[in-house]
Amino acid sequence: MEPKEIWKGIYVVGGPGLSHPADCCVYLVDAGRELVLIDAGAGPGIDAILRNVKILGFDPVGIGHLVATHCHIDHIGGLSRIKEVSGCEVSGHQADRDGIELGDRRLTAADLYGIEYWPVKIDLILEGAEETHLLGDLEFHFLHTPGHTPGSIAVYLDLEEGRALFGQDVHGPFSEDWGSDITRWRSSMEKLLDLEADLLCEGHAGIFRGKDIRAYIESQLRRYRHL
Numbered sequence: 362m363e364p365k366e367i368w369k370g371i372y373v374v375g376g377p378g379l380s381h382p383a384d385c386c387v388y389l390v391d392a393g394r395e396l397v398l399i400d401a402g403a404g405p406g407i408d409a410i411l412r413n414v415k416i417l418g419f420d421p422v423g424i425g426h427l428v429a430t431h432c433h434i435d436h437i438g439g440l441s442r443i444k445e446v447s448g449c450e451v452s453g454h455q456a457d458r459d460g461i462e463l464g465d466r467r468l469t470a471a472d473l474y475g476i477e478y479w480p481v482k483i484d485l486i487l488e489g490a491e492e493t494h495l496l497g498d499l500e501f502h503f504l505h506t507p508g509h510t511p512g513s514i515a516v517y518l519d520l521e522e523g524r525a526l527f528g529q530d531v532h533g534p535f536s537e538d539w540g541s542d543i544t545r546w547r548s549s550m551e552k553l554l555d556l557e558a559d560l561l562c563e564g565h566a567g568i569f570r571g572k573d574i575r576a577y578i579e580s581q582l583r584r585y586r587h588l
């Protein structure tokens with residue numbers, strides 16, 4: 362599989378089949394003055410992710426910001442290398458800070474994957490229910506969407522084509538080990554539905570467009586209705 366443009370200025374550069382089987386879907390946003398990466402993959406696929414960025418015609422040094430959507434190893438394992446290569450700043454939520462900054466192996470689920478994690482410092486610590494930050498030339502809206510982990514976040518952008526939402530691990534799963542909370546997850550999913558996004562980039566399930574977005578999120582709500 363090759364990296365590709367999903368929407369004008371939004372690309373998929375990592376994921377199983379694109380970089381490494383353990384990687385989450387990694388998305389790249391061309392924000393004009395800088396590139397923004399959504400998640401970093403598990404780590405072992407990092408060279409492939411950086412190669413994919415180059416294949417698309419971008420210089421990885423131009424990655425100015427990396428959004429860590431939550432503290433699981435399949436999303437943050439590549440953080441330290443990308444920070445090293447690009448000097449980018451990293452955003453993440455206060456409630457997932459112990460996983461990202463201290464590398465707690467239970468919180469990161471690193472043991473589950475058998476992958477070593479090199480902790481990184483969060484430069485932009487998110488604390489509010491919703492925060493907006495200008496990254497490059499684009500306004501990124503950060504939504505706190507706890508449930509899968511306490512500090513899970515979703516990011517959305519209002520672009521010419523419509524609203525792009527990076528929901529990442531919309532599909533769960535849930536574990537006491539990571540502090541999952543199904544009740545909070547349900548209200549987070551309602552928040553995502555309220556956004557009425559035109560594009561959903563998910564952490565493992567890929568891309569959804571238009572009406573398929575609501576159908577997908579509602580199918581997840583149904584799937585876990587007995588929990």
Ligand SMILES: [Zn+2]
Nearest residue numbers: 431433509530
């Ligand atoms: Zn996760």
Ligand SMILES: [Zn+2]
Nearest residue numbers: 385435530564
């Ligand atoms: Zn994941």
